[in-house]
Amino acid sequence: MNTSDRLIESTRALLWERGYVGTSPKAIQQRAGAGQGSMYHHFTGKPDLALAAIRRTAEEMRAKAEEQFAGPGTALERVSAYLLRERDVLKGCPIGGLAQDPDVVADPALRRPVEETFDWLRGRLAEVLAEGRERGELSASLDPAGTASAVVAVLQGGYVLARAAGSAEPYDRAVKGVLGLLAAQATL
Template sequence: MSTSLDRLIETTQALLWERGYAGTSPRAIQEQAGVGQGSMYHHFRSKAALAQAAEERSAAELIEEVRQLLDGPGDPLDRVLAYLRLERDILKGCRIGRLAADPEVVADHSLRKPLEDTFAWISTRLTGLLQEAQAGGQLQQGLDPRLLAATVLAVRQGGYVLARAASSTVPYEQAVEGLTALLTARRT
């Protein structure tokens, strides 16, 4: 039995993922959550405050999912490649990255921060694994792990954009395969 607070946050998570911030109205949240206006504003002073809570929960869930993969078995480079290939619902896009399209999110520090923090966390973890891979001779020397971590993140985020534009998962899969081939080209 979920509380009205939980239902508000979960509904807002789903609506933000599908429609973004501008496209998510307080009325749609209330209707889908089955929660009245008074109850919503009892829990959250504004749509922005509720959206921030929903973003923070989505970010925590995404980080937990990625953490399990990056801390999993296999050598460091394989774990980076597994992250790159991590299958979610590709045509749905990234629950965090898609919010960067919203001007209101980008302009508001509290709404933007969960996005920045999530990508920074993943980037730091990827950098560490790529450093390990280099030390272990799986990744060629002379490449900067910090830059490659940004490339890995960008290929996933951009892959979602290309897939949605084509209404097909193919461009996403091609972009990931292309980067995988480059990262493993000199594997010893």
């Protein structure tokens, strides 16, 4: 891994652990094993480096989600697989956490990849649900778009509740709760 990559990986880890406001260039350099000159040679500053890091994290997140969505099983099984997939719940969502950061939200360049990731996720979930409805697995009265929004929100909210509790339990309860409501939409 070259210096540029090490700097990006260091930034990704720190953005996840400390957020954008809580991450200093110095900490990025130390974790990457690079000097200041090195960092300012490859990137114009903290925002530039953060953008590269966020883009890479977003790309990785989409790829991992698509594994579940494109997998086998009914629509409900694929949504369940996605929500119940092993996650570092207590660390929070590496993308969702950025939405709480004031400096990320204030900078359109930094906010865009976050927004796009959630747009994609919601759209992809809606497709899976719509497919399940067409196949007759889910009630014809189910609203795929609205339900997809709710599912993404439960996921993000589950992370928030878990961090607040210092335990993964609230995440599991919330996911089971929404899966229970979804199961009631399954045709017998």
